[in-house]
Amino acid sequence: MILYGAGLSPYVRKTLAAFKEKGLSFEHQPVMPGDSSPSFRSISPFGKIPGFTDGDFKICDSTAIITYVDAKFADKPLLPAEPALRARAVWFEEFSDTILAAQTGAIFWNRVVAPRFMGQKGDDAAADKAEAEGLPPIFAYLESQIPASNFLVGDRLTVADLSIAAQMVNLGYAGVEVDAAKYPKFAAYLATMHARPSFVEVLGAERAMMGG
Ligand SMILES: N[C@@H](CCC(=O)N[C@@H](CS)C(=O)NCC(=O)O)C(=O)O
Structure with a gap:
């Protein structure tokens, strides 16, 4: 799994903290906001950070990314079930x-x-x-x-x-x-x-x- 996005963004920070709280193993690439490279735009169509990949799966937005990892890795849930x-x-x-x-x-x-x-x-x-x-x-x-x-x-x-x-x-x-x-x-x-x-x-x- 790769998390894309530079520090100082509160959304990247939230996602990094979530990954660490869940004990996930991942790579972090500090892409800048607005990155226009085709490879990053295929993950985050409007250039916003954070972006995320898990194998072939690509998604952006801190809420979407955390929702994905919380559903995939049930340990230490960050979204309550009730x-x-x-x-x-x-x-x-x-x-x-x-x-x-x-x-x-x-x-x-x-x-x-x-x-x-x-x-x-x-x-x-x-x-x-x-x-x-x-x-x-x-x-x-x-x-x-x-x-x-x-x-x-x-x-x-x-x-x-x-x-x-x-x-x-x-x-x-x-x-x-x-x-x-x-x-x-x-x-x-x-x-x-x-x-x-x-x-x-x-x-x-x-x-x-x-x-x-
Ligand atoms: N709702 C998004 C917000 C992401 C966002 O606005 N990121 C800003 C940096 S803090 C960004 O990438 N801005 C660059 C741009 O709008 O071009 C999330 O939760 O990830």
């Missing part, structure tokens, strides 16, 4: 990839990617608005959802946790931390998630890209 729990895990993943990502993306792109990797001035107003107005209701919602187990769904690790934790890393790269005084459960939850061996390994591999 209908309500499964639906909640999918909801949190979708929430993370859309509602949360809209805000983290505005901040990470304008404060990190544009100035550091593209040689462009970021849109500071868009990043400031996302931080001041976009994030607080999202953080308040997540604060209200975290149970004592510190797992969002079913008291064990699911794709919901991997998705939120992976997405939040880019805020840290942009210098935005979750205020533990305002959101104590969410801050503790993230610290616990990012201390898991899967995330420690994935974030360690990203350090060089962030100049650390």
